[in-house]
Amino acid sequence: MPIILPLGDWTTYMASLANLLSFTYDHNREEQHLRALHDTDDSEEWQLVPRRVKIASCHSISASDAEEYIEAVQRLFSRIIANQTPVKHKPFYRDAACNL
Numbered sequence: 001m002p003i004i005l006p007l008g009d010w011t012t013y014m015a016s017l018a019n020l021l022s023f024t025y026d027h028n029r030e031e032q033h034l035r036a037l038h039d040t041d042d043s044e045e046w047q048l049v050p051r052r053v054k055i056a057s058c059h060s061i062s063a064s065d066a067e068e069y070i071e072a073v074q075r076l077f078s079r080i081i082a083n084q085t086p087v088k089h090k091p092f093y094r095d096a097a098c099n100l
Contacts, residue, residue, distance in 0.1 A: 014074070014081075017070055024067045024070060028052050053067065055070070
């Protein structure tokens, strides 16, 4: 299924992805740090459950690892921007060519 982006520019979109990835990295690393602190504690009163930032998008992605998916989307769109993806069909959408 084709991805049809809203009107905007690639720079803003890629910057938004970078911000999301930064947020995800920070929170995932914070969780690892807390677990490391807990592992050095001799107290057995609390058990920390590993948590990672999850993402949900449309119907196909539900509670999946955000870091993995954001990185995959960045790689995909980087290839599209660099014109490294094959164009199979070129219809017009919103009076502009839409490479599929």
